[in-house]
Amino acid sequence: MAFSDEQLSRLALSAAFEPGDESIGGLVAEFGAIELIDRLRIESSEHDLSRFGRRWQSRDWLQDAVAELDQAADQGVEIISPGTPGWPTQLDDLHERAPLVLRKKGPLNLRQAASRSVGVVGARAATQYGIWVAEEMCAQLASEGWCVISGGAMGIDAASHRGALALAGPTVAVSAAGANLAVPASNHSLFARLFTEGAVISEVPLGANPNRRRFLVRNRVIAALAPVVVVVEAALRSGALSTMREADAMGRILCAVPGPTTSALSAGCNELIRNGGAMLVRNADDVIGEVLRASDSPECFAQSTESINLFEQRVIDLCAVRSVSVAHIAQGVGVSVDACTATLHLLERSGLVVRTVKGWRATNKAHR
């Protein structure tokens, strides 16, 4: 894989400095990674640079980055950064807080998966109710071609990935540890499946351990990747709610699963619904319905021709020759009419299908 000096410099900077640091992100945006490293090499009088310079000069980070590249190649880990084909442009919504690079272990094309995805978050110490809802919702999302993005943690995260994998659906874990590690260890078998059938992505170097800060800043990546984020179970003042706040700040669609008012683990969800911070959703259909309603708001999606997934291609194929009804297409791809309509609206916005008197038809652009 051709890897530019700029990308190698980003990889080195991402190891030297903790992820989500706006100052470093701002400096990379201002100077580019290569020039920033040149400036960090010399003792500088500028306050910010001298602070970061000491850290940079404490170690040969570029040599470490070269070693990580080798390790990545050995372990089938892909390094993704802005400009590489797999980079999901939704991450640009994080501006200075966007990851400098991502390490990805697993076959899934992250950019394609993220273009039609749902972020699912929730408590680690989830109840059986939450676990059941997350599994069921994510299995249904998977069956309708939506990628489930979660955090790979115990509880709701693990149930969400499991639900998607159960129906061979795409799913991505955004890890706070190195992308080649199974953390927490209790999710070892889940990570084994994500490595071979989905993807584990991370901003921190291969082999790196997570810490409290890394768990927190990881949340912003989940929030950025998906156009919609669902919280299944969450206590008041929980990590899951902080993810929802991140998602809200980026204009994502927020959904929450209600629960008993007697359950502390539904308190965060019920509170969000009550104060208008999230839409009440009961299942995948409701979530897809929210996307459908919002599909006229272009900022929620960064759909482009190159990011069509297999599901969307099947939808296009079904209306490639002549105009057909939504019901016909839905039956052909085996999803609900609502889900199919949502997909058609997305494809319409990309100019790949058009509405006709008889239903929908693929455009010339789709035939290229």
Added chain:
Amino acid sequence: MAFSDEQLSRLALSAAFEPGDESIGGLVAEFGAIELIDRLRIESSEHDLSRFGRRWQSRDWLQDAVAELDQAADQGVEIISPGTPGWPTQLDDLHERAPLVLRKKGPLNLRQAASRSVGVVGARAATQYGIWVAEEMCAQLASEGWCVISGGAMGIDAASHRGALALAGPTVAVSAAGANLAVPASNHSLFARLFTEGAVISEVPLGANPNRRRFLVRNRVIAALAPVVVVVEAALRSGALSTMREADAMGRILCAVPGPTTSALSAGCNELIRNGGAMLVRNADDVIGEVLRASDSPECFAQSTESINLFEQRVIDLCAVRSVSVAHIAQGVGVSVDACTATLHLLERSGLVVRTVKGWRATNKAHR
């Protein structure tokens, strides 16, 4: 008790014709009860009158009404009709569908109780979760001086009345049977307490049995009496939801308790919250909060000086001598600041308290 001919005529008409009949209500509004009976006595060519005339002429309803008056006196049952002091004017919002009269058994002043009340509805076949929430919510409402109005049925209704009675709070059952009967029989001990500590009210004659139609039209009375109606547990297409629709049509505040998406008995509640038909509430504080938010909408309340309850009197007493803070009053009466503020707003609208720099102070009107 002085009982006018008009009231006796209404009592007779209410026995001859099923409650909630718009045609009869319209005719009473047009002619008055006495003149309507005069017209029903003669064979009339007017379509509506001839239909009702046959029913009227089938029996000596006025004699029955006199007998019911005697029975009411024997059993301590009060007959309330428009114009009598205990008539809650909120019922006028039902227009032609307003009850012609109400029979009331129990010590509670209905007009006073309704002026600061919460309607609580829900499934007969409630879950333990719903029962617990209803009891807890209604106990708290009672402790803060709110009357709980429900239907006297099993499940959520019974739990609501029990919760209120547990804290010696005011509570009213709107029965589909005669007000002197305990229906269903399984709620016998509950009705015994309502007869002596609260009130059972009904539109149908003493001793009358309920039927499907009477259960349905009873719901509109619950919806009309309270400024806010809470559904605790309800299946889709349930009687509780029909009460909510009645309440909505009258501009009442609608609240719903969320529940697991896996519970059929929370499906109606979750659906209402999801489609914006009701506000999510978790407890009595949330319900009171909704009233507080809506308290600038005067149509929700028909508060008048005569309908001050003991709780409100205690609030007034605490700020009778000098201006005091809400926190001070709340502590004095033993309720939350939110609940106390709600009460103060209601009293302010009645001109009984005013806001001052230092908090609140009772007006001269309150000292009368």
